[in-house]
Amino acid sequence: MITVDEARALLFELAAPLPAEEVPLAEAAGRVLARTVTARRDQPPFAASSMDGYALASAEVELHAMFKLIGEAAAGHGFAGRVGPGQAVRIFTGAPVPEGADFVVIQEDVSRSGDLITIASDPGTKTNVRPAGGDFRAGDTVSAPRRLRPADIALLAAMNIGRVPVVRKPVVALISTGDELVMPGNEPGPDQIIASNTFGLKAMLEDLGAEARILPIARDSAASLTTAFGLARGADLVVTIGGASVGDHDLVGQVAGELGMERAFYKVLMRPGKPLMAGRLNGSAMVGLPGNPVSAMVCGRIFLAPMLRAMLGLGAEAPRLEQAPLDDSLAANGPREHYMRAQIGTDGRITVAADQDSALLSVLSQASALVRRPPDDPARSAGEIVDYLTI
Ligand SMILES: Nc1nc2c(c(=O)[nH]1)N[C@H]1C(S)=C(S)[C@@H](COP(=O)(O)OP(=O)(O)OC[C@H]3O[C@@H](n4cnc5c(N)ncnc54)[C@H](O)[C@@H]3O)O[C@H]1N2
Numbered sequence: 001m002i003t004v005d006e007a008r009a010l011l012f013e014l015a016a017p018l019p020a021e022e023v024p025l026a027e028a029a030g031r032v033l034a035r036t037v038t039a040r041r042d043q044p045p046f047a048a049s050s051m052d053g054y055a056l057a058s059a060e061v062e063l064h065a066m067f068k069l070i071g072e073a074a075a076g077h078g079f080a081g082r083v084g085p086g087q088a089v090r091i092f093t094g095a096p097v098p099e100g101a102d103f104v105v106i107q108e109d110v111s112r113s114g115d116l117i118t119i120a121s122d123p124g125t126k127t128n129v130r131p132a133g134g135d136f137r138a139g140d141t142v143s144a145p146r147r148l149r150p151a152d153i154a155l156l157a158a159m160n161i162g163r164v165p166v167v168r169k170p171v172v173a174l175i176s177t178g179d180e181l182v183m184p185g186n187e188p189g190p191d192q193i194i195a196s197n198t199f200g201l202k203a204m205l206e207d208l209g210a211e212a213r214i215l216p217i218a219r220d221s222a223a224s225l226t227t228a229f230g231l232a233r234g235a236d237l238v239v240t241i242g243g244a245s246v247g248d249h250d251l252v253g254q255v256a257g258e259l260g261m262e263r264a265f266y267k268v269l270m271r272p273g274k275p276l277m278a279g280r281l282n283g284s285a286m287v288g289l290p291g292n293p294v295s296a297m298v299c300g301r302i303f304l305a306p307m308l309r310a311m312l313g314l315g316a317e318a319p320r321l322e323q324a325p326l327d328d329s330l331a332a333n334g335p336r337e338h339y340m341r342a343q344i345g346t347d348g349r350i351t352v353a354a355d356q357d358s359a360l361l362s363v364l365s366q367a368s369a370l371v372r373r374p375p376d377d378p379a380r381s382a383g384e385i386v387d388y389l390t391i
């Protein structure tokens with residue numbers, strides 16, 4: 001059996017970065033910027049007032065000084081003339097500061113009588129003028145790769161980038177396998193349960209920027225699995241769930257092999273997730289996850305999420321580990337790397353769930369972290385520092 005790191009390295013070989021496509025700016029949030037983009041203009045494009053008040057020459061600013069108003073500058077409607085000595089222009093936030101002026105006295109510091117204003121309170125030294133290009137200049141860049149957050153979208157909009165080059169979304173086909181499964185919302189038969197893994201994985205993978213498609217459940221027969229693999233053709237990543245172990249009805253590896261899968265590995269020194277398999281099938285990366293619900297979700301976090309990041313051009317890296325002290329003692333670990341469901345308390349200490357059965361979705365749902373135990377990790381006492389990753 002190979003280690004978790006070895007398995008991930010082999011998975012990265014299956015996860016080539018995807019090409020770029022252009023999308024409208026309004027659809028670019030959460031996508032990964034594929035190429036560095038360049039501002040098409042200065043922002044602000046002119047010296048702009050940051051306050052409502054009166055624009056005049058800073059050299060003339062003095063308590064009790066008087067000015068004659070010669071016009072108005074509003075946002076979107078500048079003042080065409082020039083401000084001369086003893087003159088001021090009524091100005092509003094966002095308006096271009098007129099020629100001859102380089103200071104805005106806020107209206108709270110001014111008394112006005114008709115066309116005359118007097119500086120009635122000390123206006124201080126802050127000019128209330130935003131210089132042209134003070135935010136960014138034409139030619140300034142936003143560099144790739146980068147997952148576009150709302151603030152980035154606002155910046156790209158201000159840069160007048162209407163269409164954005166982003167990495168194409170990885171298309172993931174999710175196949176549940178098993179005669180015991182029915183889709184949520186349907187009436188299960190006496191020996192049946194509800195397919196949960198595909199739904200949890202779809203949520204996880206779409207959160208990371210994939211387009212995940214849940215295919216019809218494949219039954220425990222070669223014909224049904226073959227049909228499902230046919231429906232998955234063209235996906236960047238095909239993920240099967242269940243049927244990966246050694247039971248008589250665990251057919252995924254066998255059928256995938258008959259369909260020409262080039263196997264990269266089968267079985268990982270990991271808990272949960274031991275019967276993981278991967279390879280290349282019909283030009284797609286193929287990962288066979290174990291069926292136990294927690295195993296499938298943990299493998300999603302440990303393997304599929306890094307694969308998707310690699311496909312999105314964000315680099316081939318293991319999930320980031322953090323450290324926290326244990327709230328309670330832990331027994332020694334066995335020979336497999338163990339990812340234990342745990343909760344991080346408000347005090348920063350980490351509590352490992354008592355029951356680590358890989359079927360317990362209720363425990364996973366309560367967990368905020370997976371504590372990572374190396375193979376053969378000795379028993380640990382309360383207060384000792386352990387590695388974990390957030391979920
Ligand atoms: N003799 C052995 N038996 C098992 C071994 C072993 O090494 N020797 N490994 C165990 C481990 S570890 C795991 S994990 C499971 C994985 O088995 P499979 O991948 O073949 O999964 P299934 O048998 O199909 O299902 C396991 C379990 O999960 C339920 N399941 C499956 N798919 C879904 C789904 N989409 N949504 C919800 N639940 C699902 C299924 O009903 C089973 O209860 O094998 C052990 N056995």
Ligand code: MOO
Pocket residue numbers: 270271272273274275290292295296358
């Ligand atoms: O590896 Mo299984 O995933 O331990 O439950």
